[in-house]
Amino acid sequence: MNEVLDSNVNEQFKELIIRTLGIITRNKSRKHIQISLNPLRDLLKEYYKDEIWWRFERKDSSKDSVPWLCFWSRKLAVEPAKGIYPMFYSYSGKQKGIDIKYLILAFGKSVRNEPDINWDSKLPLKSINDFFNKLNIEELPSYKNGINYGSSMVFKAYEVNQEKFNDELFHNQIFDDFKGLLDYYVAYAKYKTYEKNYDRISESKEELKLNYENEFNKIIKTLTESQNNLEIEVNNIDNLIENIKNDSIQNKEEFNFPLNTILYGPPGTGKTYNTIFYSVGIIEKDKSVFKGNNNDGNIFKKFKECKNKNLIKFITFHQSYGYEDFIEGIRPDLDNESKDLKYIIHSGIFKDMCNKAKNDKENNYVLIIDEINRGNISKIFGELISLIEPSKREGESEELEVILPYSKENLTIPKNLYIIGTMNTADRSIALLDIALRRRFNFIEIMPQYDILKNRKIKNIELDLLLIAINERIEFLLDREHIIGHSYFLNINTFEDLVQVFKNSIMPLLQEYFYDDFEKIKAILGDNGFITSKNISINLKGNNQKKYIYKVDEEALKVPENYPKIYSSDEDEE
Structure with missing residues (x-):
């Protein structure tokens, strides 16, 4: 199963979901929904290996009808009639006499038949009944003594109208929430399958179960933190959209990327390879280069040109690498004529790049440090560990300057010098990385790209x-x-x-x-x-x-x- 969709398919997936939800909230016919969802069936089949299926339902056009759309895993239920699944409900009601509509993204479950497997008890779930009772909304679709499907649990809720459904940023918010819940659900289905069958995998049963439960708790924590923001999102969705718009405009006006970045991930995921795209993108001041593909020969050509111009430097840390190699040190030098041995001050690669970048403020410079976690960080960076912080760079309000121990020169770090490190998580966990370094770097995870091997x-x-x-x-x-x-x-x-x-x-x-x-x-x-x-x-x-x-x-x-x-x-x- 491929849990990470490439950007094109992700856009297609989003478009189908949003189009379908728009039809549901406008109470269109089942025929309209069917036409919208047919392409979705093929997409789910391809990327979730027949594991995720969908179903849409609206019993009739009465005021108590609640259209719903669910996505269920065949690992947990053969059909939705007896299972749990992520789902959307469309509710209509009145608040102070004004018509109002809510789209609920829920932890759904079958109503008439108790599911064999329930949602994880660690999640702080709130029922649809409880959610609407706090909002004092009248004339909601009812069933027996409560709201229709009111026993399902709310993950996210959106007050919707035509204007919002025309807003691309609102689309992104709904889809990101849905995709997060769907990925959680797929992981939960896998967890439950392993929980049921883990005794077949190894004799070390309790250890295996404990390992997976520890990992699964991380998923629950992430989802819980997202779900805790429910009331904030319901009340402030308009502010959220406005803030995102402002951020988008600002990003287009200027290139903005962290000065210190570490690409981390398991072995063989292409961390060093990806430094080519990141470094060229920084030099070009173009973030679109970060997503360059394997066949883009222009990027590799540009990378080589930048290296020849000393705009990009590449080094590898190891246990013997020290301050004298990186900043400056004293080295012996033999005079060819007199044969006298003397000692000279040698500038390291980082000091050289600082001086070059200071004298060429129009261009960005990039230092790539491969295997950054293999070196003794405190020993290599020395007093400069404080100066690499963005706020301590040259020209900033908190600018710091140090006097180097050998040359006695004053040194500041310019704002146009970027550091990109790579780190193999199998060698050393990020949690064990030097705390001073970890605080000053931005981390980007690089994981296996299964699409490259597809077909x-x-x-x-x-x-x-x-x-x-x-x-x-x-x-x-x-x-x-x-x-x-x-x-x-x-x-x-x-x-x-x-x-x-x-x-x-x-x-x-x-x-x-x-x-x-x-x-x-x-x-x-x-x-x-x-x-x-x-x-x-x-x-x-x-x-x-x-x-x-x-x-x-x-x-x-x-x-x-x-x-x-x-x-x-x-x-x-x-």
């Missing part, structure tokens, strides 16, 4: 599904910081290439991740025969001991039919 097959092995299945299990058994990037699969053109990648990269990486816990590695690979075990018995000083010995079966790696078993096992469970 790439090697002997009927679908590379995108292969990587998705492996990563979902790694995230379940370990954490998301250790999933595998798409770059491991980019240069696979033949089956022999795939075998070599698994033999020399994937298998050793998994052994390192799980400290040779081969039961977990077998679970990651769907128990497809890549790992074999043998029970041996040894007599040690009269004590007979038994132990399982595991090894990677290299012959099994050469069998094409073994690879689809990695991702087909998930489909079988569904």
Whole structure:
């Protein structure tokens, strides 16, 4: 399942949702809704692998009818009649004699049949009944002794009218809220599926369940923080739209990007590769370059030109890298004529770039620091750790200046010098990063791009599904910081290439991740025969001991039919 839609499909998805909601709130016929939703069926099928389905319902045109649109996972229910699902309700009523309409984005559930699985109890949910009772809205659609579908729980509520439904920013707000709830729902469905079947994956049942529950609690926290803003959004949606408009106008007037940025993510996700696009975008003062594609040769050409002009510099931190390399230090120098040894003050790469940027304020400069977390940050930056803050840069109200220890020169850091670092989360968590550095940097997560591998097959092995299945299990058994990037699969053109990648990269990486816990590695690979075990018995000083010995079966790696078993096992469970 691909949970991250590319920008074009995201726009298409948004357009279909908003168009459908507009028809619902205007009480159009079921035929209109059907025409609108038919394209949505195909989109959901393609990007959610037949997991997410939709259903629209309006029983009649009476005043007590509530049109609704739900999206349900087949992992949780075969049909909506007995399940839980994200859904939209359209309510009409009166407030102080004036007609009013609300669109409710809800944690929906079946009314007539109690669902087998309910929404997570950790979420602070408020019913539609409670929500409307506080607003004193009259003539709402009723059912028995309450509001029709009033037992469903509110996630977000929007007071709607024709003017708002013509506002693109209002569209974005609704769609972002819906997409957040849908992604949560997909994760929740996956969680419940694993909770039901995790004993099949490994003998370490309690540990597996605890690992996944810890990760799932993070999802709940994010959704709870969003849901806690419910009343604020209902009352201040117009102010929100106005603020977004003002921010949009300001962004168009000038280039604005954080001076200090770290691209972080698991290994093989293209962090270093993406520094090319970010650095060229900063030099060009054009954010659209940040989203450059792999085939844009002009960006790579521009990157090379900027490096030749010393507008962009690239370095890699390591344990031996120090202040003397980065800022300045004393180095020995042998005079060729007199053969005398003398010591000179050597300027480091960062000091050189500061001086160049000061003397060329029309251009931006970029220093790329690869593997920034591998160096001793305090040792390398020294007293300059304070000066890299935007508010402490040259020309700012809190400008700071330091006197360098060797040259005794005064040094400030100019505003046109940008720092881009990369950080591998599998090596070191952001939480463990030097607190002084973490506070001064903006962080951008770079995760695997499964779309790049889409439609790439090697002997009927679908590379995108292969990587998705492996990563979902790694995230379940370990954490998301250790999933595998798409770059491991980019240069696979033949089956022999795939075998070599698994033999020399994937298998050793998994052994390192799980400290040779081969039961977990077998679970990651769907128990497809890549790992074999043998029970041996040894007599040690009269004590007979038994132990399982595991090894990677290299012959099994050469069998094409073994690879689809990695991702087909998930489909079988569904």
